[in-house]
Amino acid sequence: MKFTIEATDPKSKARAGLVKTDHGDIETPIFMPVGTAGSVKAVHQRELTYDVKAQIILGNTYHLYLRPGLDVLEKAGGLHKFNGWSRPILTDSGGYQVFSLSGTRKIAEEGVMFKSHIDGSKHHFSPENVMDIQRTIGADIIMAFDECTPYPCEYNYAEKSMHMTHRWLKRCIERFDTTEGKYGYSQTLFPIVQGSVYKDLRKQSAEFIASCGRDGNAIGGLSVGEPAEMMYEMTELVTDILPTDKPRYLMGVGTPANILEGIALGVDMFDCVMPTRNARNGMLFTSEGIMNMRNEKWKDDFSPIDPNINSYVSTFYSKAYLRHLTVSKEILAAQIASIHNLSFYLWLVGQAREKIQTGEFATWKDMMVKKVSTRL
Known part of the structure; x- marks a missing residue:
C-alpha cells in the first residue's frame, strides 16, 4: 500500500491524498460503507459501485468468522470473490465487539474468550489468530487486535487497557510480518491508538503507534458516548503526533458534522453504520x-x-x-x-x-x- 498527499488546506489540517492498493486506488478523505457480515445492508454491490460510488468497504472479523466461517471464505477465494466486491476492503479486527459484547466475554493477556451471539458457543480471539483470520478473509487493510474501552472509563483501567493493546500490537506485528496473504495480493496492517479521553494516555499511545512504522494508523476508542468536543480534542492531539505521510483512520465516526470536523483535524478515513442504520x-x-x-x-x-x-x-x-x-x-x-x-x-x-x-x-x-x- 502506498499513500501520497496531493493537497493540503492552508487554514486547517485537512489534506487530500491517494491510497494505492492492489484492488484499486482510494481518494482521501474517504468514507467507508460498513458491510459487517460481507454485505452493506440493503445495497447491491453494483449500486455501491455505480450509484454510491464507494471506493472501499468495511467488513467485520468477528461476524465473518462466525458466519459464513473461514472454511467457506477460503474455499471462495476470500471475501472479494465471495461477495463480488472488486475494490478494496478493510476489516475491523473484532476489538469493538470485545467492547460491545461485554456481557459475554472475558479479557485476559492471552486474548479474549467470548460467546457467540448466534448460538452461545465459546470462541477465543488472540492477536495471533486474529491476524490469521483476517489473512483468510483477505482484506486489503487489516486492523490490529485491541481493546476498545467504554466511556466513561476510570483512568487506571484505561491505562492498563492501553498497555495491553500495545502488547497485543507487538504480537500482531510479529504474526503479520511472519505470514503471507493467501490470494496473491498484498495486505497491510494498521495499529490502533487507544487511551480513552485522557490526554497523557492518548499522547503515549500515539507515540508508541507512530514508532511502529506501519503503512497507516487508526484512532480507536472514540465515538463511544463521550461529548463531541472531547472526541475532537483527543483526535487533534493524536493527529498532531501520528506521521503526516501515513493515512489516519478515525474508527466508527460518525455524523456528517463529525466527519467534516475530523477532516479539518487531519483525518483521512472514516466508517460508521449511521447512514444505513438511520x-x-x-x-x-x-x-x-x-x-x-x-x-x-x-x-x-x-x-x-x-x-x-x-x-x-x-x-x-x-x-x-x-x-x-x-x-x-x-x-x-x-x-x-x-x-x-x-x-x-x-x-x-x-x-x-x-x-x-x-x-x-x-x-x-x-x-x-x-x-x-x-x-x-
Missing part, C-alpha cells in the same frame, strides 16, 4: 439538512430527495414517494434511503476533497457543518 429508520441526511421521512410535511412534496447528490435514487424518487414507502413499511424504503444516505456521505467527502484542492475547505466546512446538522 436510513432503515426513516432518517435521511441531505445536502440541506436532516429529514425524518415519517414527517407529514413530506406527504405531498414531489421534489427529488436531493437534487444535489449525483445518485439515481436521490434525483429520481420524490420525497412524497419515499415517505409513502416509509410509513407503509415497504422494503424499498430501506433500500432507497440506504443508497441515498451512503451516496450523500460519499458526496460530502468528495466535496471536502475538492475544497481542499482549491484551498477553500475551512470556510466551506464551517458553512456545511451548520447546514448538514439542521433538522428540516
